[in-house]
Amino acid sequence: MNNLETSLQELSSKIDFSGTVMFQNGDGLVETASFGYANRSDRLKNNQETRFGIASGCKLFTAIAICQLVEEERLTFDTRLKDCLDIEFPNFSEEITIHHLLTHTSGIPDYFDEDVMNDFEELWMQSPMYHIRSAQDFLPMFQNEQMKSTPGESVHYNNAGYIVLGLIVEQASGMEFTEYVQKNIFEVAGMSDSGYFSFDALPSNTALGYIDLPEGSWKTNIYSLPVKGGSDGGAYVTVEDMTKLWKALFGRLLLNEEILNKLFTPHAQEDEENYFGYGIWIKKQDQQIYKYHVMGYDPGVSFHSAYYPASQTIAVVCSNKSSGAYDIMKAIEGRL
Structure with a gap:
């Protein structure tokens, strides 16, 4: 048993x-440590090479994709939504920019509004999850709704904004979103075990997500999430691949320095310590950046990963349960 374990x-x-x-x-x-089962029925244990769903943790991939297209001058951060996507949003403001979408300040309606819904599974009553395999499939869930606020006016975490960003990536690159990320991010960073896998075609050593019920029984999350993830969440990674992503970012393999600095700039403030960069959370302590981090929660998924600039430390916590990653992350930070 190693020190971390x-x-x-x-x-x-x-x-x-x-x-x-x-x-x-x-x-x-x-250092690595693994606990619990990737497959409870067959008692297959989680290990260092296990692939885990990371829910919204992969909004960072979407932001990197957009930043790459800005670097290639196919887009700018100030490009307006109406000028870079040939899809009708009849009630959306004409002033929404890519910057607004990246920083959760667009004011557009979300398909999963936490102010209205408590349970993510409620979504699939009207739109069965087995039909959701691409960004386009989410559009009926928010496309014709009214704006929630004026662009740039306030910060409100927004999944639909990242669905729209995925559609922009597809139109600007001419590639399917998941294919774009696989080729331009995963392959470049050496993330050979990561991908956007379908529930009905999971590769070997992929952890099933588990939902523990109050009376002590459990179920997998196969009927709780879209069949295939995309630009707002749902990719699968290994802990090693996520570590490679941080290294590729800071090693300038994915973005040049100017654009990378834009991604890591605290653009929008959520509370006293926490800010949004592009697809990433930024936490400050004593006016200094304490960490750049991403997180994701879905039924049967909890995920945290961070880069701590002062010590150049990377931490990754992947879990195939609805909670737990946060507590483990706090314990790791206690070691720093």
């Missing part, structure tokens, strides 16, 4: 954590 053992047992953790310090020393 030993330090997390008690907490992992207490919260019944299921998943895999990777920690890499600034000297390149890597």
Whole structure:
């Protein structure tokens, strides 16, 4: 048992954590730890190579894709939605820009509005999840709704904005969104085990997502999420591949320095310490950037990953349960 596994053992047992953790310090020393089962029925354990769904954690991939297209001068951050997407949004403001969409300040309606719905599974009563395989499939869920606020006026976390960004990537690149990310992000970063996999065609060593019910039973999340993820969430990664993504970003493999600085700029403030960059959260402490981080939660999925600039440390926590990643992440940060 390594140091990381030993330090997390008690907490992992207490919260019944299921998943895999990777920690890499600034000297390149890597530690990993795995707990629980990727497949409970067959008692297959999670391991370092297990692929996990990361829900909204992959909004960062969407932002990187947009930034690459800006770098290639196919778009700008100030390009208006109406000028870069040939899709009708009859009630949307004409002033919405790509910057607004990236920073959750567009004011457009969300297909999953947490002010109205408590349970993500409620979505699929009207639009069965087995029909949702592309960004286009989400459009009927918000396309004709009214604006929630004026663009740039306020910050409101928004999944639909990232669906729209995915459609912009498709139109600007001429490629299907998931294909674009696979070729221009995963392959470039060396993320050979990551992808947008369909529930009905999962590759080997992919963790099933589990929802624990109050009376002690459980179910998988196969009827709780779209069949295939896309620009607002739902990719699968290994902890090692997510570590490679951070390295590729900071190593300028994916974006040049100017555009990378835009991605990492705190553009919109959510509260006293937390800001939105492009597709990424930024946490400040004492006016300094403490961490750049991403997170994702879905039924049967919890995920946190961060880069800590002061120590050049990377942490990744992937879980195939609805909660647990946050507690493990806090424990890791206690070691820093």
